[in-house]
Amino acid sequence: VKIKSTDYNGAAAIVSPLWGVIENAIAEMPLRLKASDQAGLQGNMIFDPVGTNSALKEALVAAGWHPKVTIPSAYQCLGTDVDFEKDGVILEVQFSNYPFLLNNVIRTYLFSCQRVAFNGRVPKALIVITKCKVFPASNSTLYFEQGKNQLDILAASNVAPFPIRLVGLSEDAGSKVPCICKMYHNPRYSRTVVDEKPMTCAIQSAGARARFVLE
Amino acid sequence: VKIKSTDYNGAAAIVSPLWGVIENAIAEMPLRLKASDQAGLQGNMIFDPVGTNSALKEALVAAGWHPKVTIPSAYQCLGTDVDFEKDGVILEVQFSNYPFLLNNVIRTYLFSCQRVAFNGRVPKALIVITKCKVFPASNSTLYFEQGKNQLDILAASNVAPFPIRLVGLSEDAGSKVPCICKMYHNPRYSRTVVDEKPMTCAIQSAGARARFVLE
Numbered sequence: 001v002k003i004k005s006t007d008y009n010g011a012a013a014i015v016s017p018l019w020g021v022i023e024n025a026i027a028e029m030p031l032r033l034k035a036s037d038q039a040g041l042q043g044n045m046i047f048d049p050v051g052t053n054s055a056l057k058e059a060l061v062a063a064g065w066h067p068k069v070t071i072p073s074a075y076q077c078l079g080t081d082v083d084f085e086k087d088g089v090i091l092e093v094q095f096s097n098y099p100f101l102l103n104n105v106i107r108t109y110l111f112s113c114q115r116v117a118f119n120g121r122v123p124k125a126l127i128v129i130t131k132c133k134v135f136p137a138s139n140s141t142l143y144f145e146q147g148k149n150q151l152d153i154l155a156a157s158n159v160a161p162f163p164i165r166l167v168g169l170s171e172d173a174g175s176k177v178p179c180i181c182k183m184y185h186n187p188r189y190s191r192t193v194v195d196e197k198p199m200t201c202a203i204q205s206a207g208a209r210a211r212f213v214l215e
Numbered sequence: 216v217k218i219k220s221t222d223y224n225g226a227a228a229i230v231s232p233l234w235g236v237i238e239n240a241i242a243e244m245p246l247r248l249k250a251s252d253q254a255g256l257q258g259n260m261i262f263d264p265v266g267t268n269s270a271l272k273e274a275l276v277a278a279g280w281h282p283k284v285t286i287p288s289a290y291q292c293l294g295t296d297v298d299f300e301k302d303g304v305i306l307e308v309q310f311s312n313y314p315f316l317l318n319n320v321i322r323t324y325l326f327s328c329q330r331v332a333f334n335g336r337v338p339k340a341l342i343v344i345t346k347c348k349v350f351p352a353s354n355s356t357l358y359f360e361q362g363k364n365q366l367d368i369l370a371a372s373n374v375a376p377f378p379i380r381l382v383g384l385s386e387d388a389g390s391k392v393p394c395i396c397k398m399y400h401n402p403r404y405s406r407t408v409v410d411e412k413p414m415t416c417a418i419q420s421a422g423a424r425a426r427f428v429l430e
Binding site: 075077078079097098099100102103106107109110113114146147149150153154156157159160 | 290292293294312313314315317318321322324325328329361362364365368369371372374375
């Protein structure tokens with residue numbers, strides 16, 4: 001999978017020692033797809049957040065990132081845990097709906113202001129991994145370009161001036177890429193995978209959002 | 216329905232001219248309930264966000280509030296519209312999941328910093344209406360006490376110092392109150408109301424969260 005990224009408030013210097021491993025892990029990851037069950041999209045192939053999460057988790061844990069670090073109880077109004085932490089950098093994988101980005105950004109900034117430690121370290125930077133608009137995905141889920149617009153507006157008013165690297169998973173329209181295609185027994189309710197196989201996906205250009213076509 | 220509220224950054228003085236009408240509308244509103252369809256809660260009566268939204272909308276529009284005011288396109292990365300505006304006060308009805316509170320608060324503050332006008336007026340205060348923890352409700356939806364904790368933490372670091380009144384809909388455990396009980400044909404997918412009738416609901420104490428028992 002390809003990567004776009006953008007930095008705020010001096011994130012590059014802080015995250016660079018940790019970046020190479022993440023970049024390689026994403027580059028080697030096949031695109032994860034599933035069949036959509038949303039009205040108007042049934043049967044279309046869309047981005048699979050669950051499969052992508054698992055693949056990222058495996059790579060990050062192997063690289064020494066601590067997964068699912070509990071947020072201290074006085075701060076659990078902001079969520080129960082952070083996705084990953086290593087060397088004072090928080091990493092959130094955010095494929096959920098768009099308000100989660102400001103939740104992740106503001107809470108991490110507040111943790112740093114209020115000296116809230118994770119694995120004994122106060123957060124000094126935040127990495128947020130999301131997917132780019134080019135990927136067909138569930139309605140109202142965050143995408144990189146939207147997140148970048150949000151963070152640009154935050155930065156313009158100097159609200160929560162904290163080192164952030166925003167990362168977007170992407171593929172080039174017009175290319176053909178390896179993918180893993182997951183089918184669930186009942187797409188909305190079940191997490192029981194019925195079938196999961198390596199295939200090839202054509203990223204067909206279709207305006208700002210591509211179409212995933214299995215070959 | 217009863218009310219709890221808490222103010223930040225001098226909200227009282229700004230929202231007080233608009234408050235009486237809102238307070239009366241909520242006081243006169245019957246509690247709105249529906250049957251839950253979430254795993255582990257099936258058949259239990261829970262708070263009805265759709266019905267409560269409709270009742271609030273009717274009362275607010277009658278009081279001169281402008282509903283669903285479009286956010287200018289340069290800021291639509293933060294959402295497509297604000298729920299209501301009147302005299303420079305933004306009002307959001309927030310029964311969705313918990314990250315929406317920081318989205319609403321931070322974006323309204325950014326609108327004010329960046330002089331983004333709604334109906335020709337730059338926002339000078341924000342009212343957020345949510346429900347209290349005592350109400351059984353869908354998982355992960357925002358509740359007043361959680362929102363208050365979030366805003367207390369924001370205030371402690373002086374992040375987004377903007378006039379905010381946070382409002383919680385509530386009922387007293389142990390009381391019996393009028394309610395309107397809505398049944399959908401298919402609870403998760405359908406908005407076709409099959410049955411809607413005025414009844415009485417006993418608010419049975421059951422720890423921090425009550426139980427709604429129809430009589």
